[in-house]
Amino acid sequence: MDLILVNLIDGLVTGLLLFMLSAGLTLIFSMMGVLNFAHASFYMLGAYFAYQISLALGFWMGLLIAPLIVGVLGAGVERYGLRRVHQYGHVPELIFTFGLALLIEELVQFIWGKNQMPYDVPDILNFTAFAISGNSIPAYKIFMIFISVGIFIGLLLILTRTRVGMIIQAALSYPRTVEALGHNVPLIFMGVFGVGTALAGVAGVIAGPVLGTFPGMAFVLGSIVFVTIVIGGLGSLWGALVASLLIGWITTFAKSYNVEMETILNTIGLSTPENLDENIFRDFWALTSPQIADIIPYILMVLILIFRPQGLFGKRDS
Numbered sequence: 001m002d003l004i005l006v007n008l009i010d011g012l013v014t015g016l017l018l019f020m021l022s023a024g025l026t027l028i029f030s031m032m033g034v035l036n037f038a039h040a041s042f043y044m045l046g047a048y049f050a051y052q053i054s055l056a057l058g059f060w061m062g063l064l065i066a067p068l069i070v071g072v073l074g075a076g077v078e079r080y081g082l083r084r085v086h087q088y089g090h091v092p093e094l095i096f097t098f099g100l101a102l103l104i105e106e107l108v109q110f111i112w113g114k115n116q117m118p119y120d121v122p123d124i125l126n127f128t129a130f131a132i133s134g135n136s137i138p139a140y141k142i143f144m145i146f147i148s149v150g151i152f153i154g155l156l157l158i159l160t161r162t163r164v165g166m167i168i169q170a171a172l173s174y175p176r177t178v179e180a181l182g183h184n185v186p187l188i189f190m191g192v193f194g195v196g197t198a199l200a201g202v203a204g205v206i207a208g209p210v211l212g213t214f215p216g217m218a219f220v221l222g223s224i225v226f227v228t229i230v231i232g233g234l235g236s237l238w239g240a241l242v243a244s245l246l247i248g249w250i251t252t253f254a255k256s257y258n259v260e261m262e263t264i265l266n267t268i269g270l271s272t273p274e275n276l277d278e279n280i281f282r283d284f285w286a287l288t289s290p291q292i293a294d295i296i297p298y299i300l301m302v303l304i305l306i307f308r309p310q311g312l313f314g315k316r317d318s
Contacts, residue, residue, distance in 0.1 A: 015248025016148030024199030030235030040222035046204025067201035074197025233314025254293035
């Protein structure tokens with residue numbers, strides 16, 4: 001029971017970290033219809049900027065300033081790049097953001113090099129919050145949980161309970177009407193893109209000390225972020241949250257319990273072949289859950305696309 005509780009906490013931390021990263025991408029897609037391939041690169045920039053700022057001003061100033069810088073950069077990308085490409089359709093948008101991701105990675109390697117940066121957990125949070133049967137739960141994990149939950153509640157309240165949220169959502173469906181009422185729709189879209197990239201920057205600042213700050217960090221999490229928003233449903237904030245938690249818990253439990261594939265298949269009614277040692281699928285039957293933990297989200301995504309293409313909470317077809 002104690003091990004289950006520890007895994008639940010670890011899975012919650014992993015899931016909420018994934019949500020912090022996917023929330024910005026979901027916001028951008030739901031409001032602007034842009035699938036930003038460079039989103040994970042802004043996450044990487046958040047970690048690097050925070051590291052650089054923390055050297056001079058400390059972790060907390062990095063947490064405040066780095067996402068702002070990333071957000072301004074994101075707004076600039078939308079204003080002077082993506083807006084010009086947008087008129088040519090979705091394919092040029094995808095190519096533009098893909099190229100932007102490659103450019104950011106090259107710039108990061110040029111400025112900071114290819115080695116991992118010594119960006120560590122701040123001393124004030126570098127202690128054990130509590131322990132469960134000898135398993136220590138770091139205070140930094142609790143901090144990550146509170147930050148993630150705060151972001152989710154804040155986004156939900158802004159989008160559903162404030163005038164700003166109403167204008168943003170109206171600008172998506174009725175841009176000409178909103179413009180006729182005196183609102184600057186291009187400025188709104190630029191602001192949304194900037195906020196979305198700033199959220200990726202926050203995720204980078206928080207994740208950098210625990211997952212490592214290195215040039216490949218965008219590539220490591222980039223694909224799983226897209227898997228998350230596909231499973232949750234493109235453009236759904238609730239979907240992003242549920243899918244993130246689902247992936248966090250499934251991968252954590254799969255890595256913690258050494259369950260053999262033979263046991264799993266027997267459970268769903270498939271019998272073990274006779275003379276398994278001579279069977280061509282013997283290696284498949286010998287797989288264990290830790291070995292397949294990292295591909296389970298992709299299997300889940302394929303199943304979701306087959307049986308519910310719009311995702312768990314998706315509504316729009318596009």
